[in-house]
Amino acid sequence: MAQEIHNDQIKNLLSSVVNNAPYGMIAIDNFDQIVLVNEQAISFLKLDVNPNDLNELVIFDQIKHVEQLYLKLNQIVKNQYQDFNIDALPFDDKFLNFRGRKIKEGYIVTIEDITRDKEMEMVALNSMLEGQELERRRIAKEIHDGIGPSLSTVRLLLENVSSENNRLDNAKFSTQMSVIFDMIDSLTGDIRNISHQLMPKLLIDFGIIPALENLINRINKAERIKIILFHSILSERFPELIELGLYRICQELINNSVKHSSASEVQVQLIEHPDSIILMVEDNGCGFDKTSVMKENPGVGLINVESRTNAFGGNFILDTAISKGVTATIEIPLEK
Numbered sequence: 001m002a003q004e005i006h007n008d009q010i011k012n013l014l015s016s017v018v019n020n021a022p023y024g025m026i027a028i029d030n031f032d033q034i035v036l037v038n039e040q041a042i043s044f045l046k047l048d049v050n051p052n053d054l055n056e057l058v059i060f061d062q063i064k065h066v067e068q069l070y071l072k073l074n075q076i077v078k079n080q081y082q083d084f085n086i087d088a089l090p091f092d093d094k095f096l097n098f099r100g101r102k103i104k105e106g107y108i109v110t111i112e113d114i115t116r117d118k119e120m121e122m123v124a125l126n127s128m129l130e131g132q133e134l135e136r137r138r139i140a141k142e143i144h145d146g147i148g149p150s151l152s153t154v155r156l157l158l159e160n161v162s163s164e165n166n167r168l169d170n171a172k173f174s175t176q177m178s179v180i181f182d183m184i185d186s187l188t189g190d191i192r193n194i195s196h197q198l199m200p201k202l203l204i205d206f207g208i209i210p211a212l213e214n215l216i217n218r219i220n221k222a223e224r225i226k227i228i229l230f231h232s233i234l235s236e237r238f239p240e241l242i243e244l245g246l247y248r249i250c251q252e253l254i255n256n257s258v259k260h261s262s263a264s265e266v267q268v269q270l271i272e273h274p275d276s277i278i279l280m281v282e283d284n285g286c287g288f289d290k291t292s293v294m295k296e297n298p299g300v301g302l303i304n305v306e307s308r309t310n311a312f313g314g315n316f317i318l319d320t321a322i323s324k325g326v327t328a329t330i331e332i333p334l335e336k
């Protein structure tokens, strides 16, 4: 008797777990008949079944409208019920992950609603694109407003010199020419700066460390903040996209420390491990409250850092609190 009560309790517990799980679950027996289905599965897949009356319901008759799952199950039946995964299947107004697993008594399929993750991904992607668009616009404006007019001025000056050539004495001629040379030099500098912003030449030619050293030197000269780079990079070069990604991430994080933190010092560390590379950017500034910044003024900068990291299958951890400084850690896996 005691044993029976115990069994009942276990049964109740199990059915409560199944019905309250955050996943949809469907179990079928070795004859493809549904032996268990919870409310979540019914609601995710819009099934027309009664979970308490599953008399001889064959799974294939119930899921025809979820075409990809139907096809997948048909396929695995032919292959002695292998495990399967379907990721981010759009169905109804949701995105669903499916996991199919063989068990002794038959087969189970779990269904996870990942609509929210998917939406967050879209937000991140959009802000990355938005960030790139802003950057392009800024550079276009710099070319248009900076280089365009300077070139027109050089042209005008040259016209002047050539039309007045006969009347200009040597001294005046060389003064005018030296104005023109100065303008051309400053234009060359402007072009170098813009092209550097588009794609740092050092990064392409010599890799991440020289490029970062150069970036940091330039900021150390221009700003009051002191930026220090430590690194243990043994490989000479990494895949181009990883180098560019790390550089952009570093640029954004350092920029944030310069712009927002009032820190006196920023430490940048780049450590190479056998199968990953870790970037840490740490400032001793004012820090911030993540929750309220996310709510009140989420910028695209940090979202971009996150989506860039995710694009490499990496991890981004932002550790900060008011008056605790900011430590950003990025780990990017390396395929060797």
Ligand SMILES: Nc1ncnc2c1ncn2[C@@H]1O[C@H](COP(=O)(O)OP(=O)(O)O)[C@@H](O)[C@H]1O
Binding pocket: 256, 257, 260, 261, 283, 285, 286, 287, 288, 293, 297, 298, 299, 300, 301, 302, 303, 326
């Ligand atoms: N190193 C930092 N120190 C203090 N506050 C920071 C730091 N980095 C980011 N923040 C805060 O987080 C916000 C979002 O940063 P971000 O996404 O880079 O956008 P943006 O820099 O364009 O404002 C900033 O506006 C700032 O309030």
Ligand SMILES: [Mg+2]
Binding pocket: 252, 255, 256, 299, 301, 302
């Ligand atoms: Mg920023």
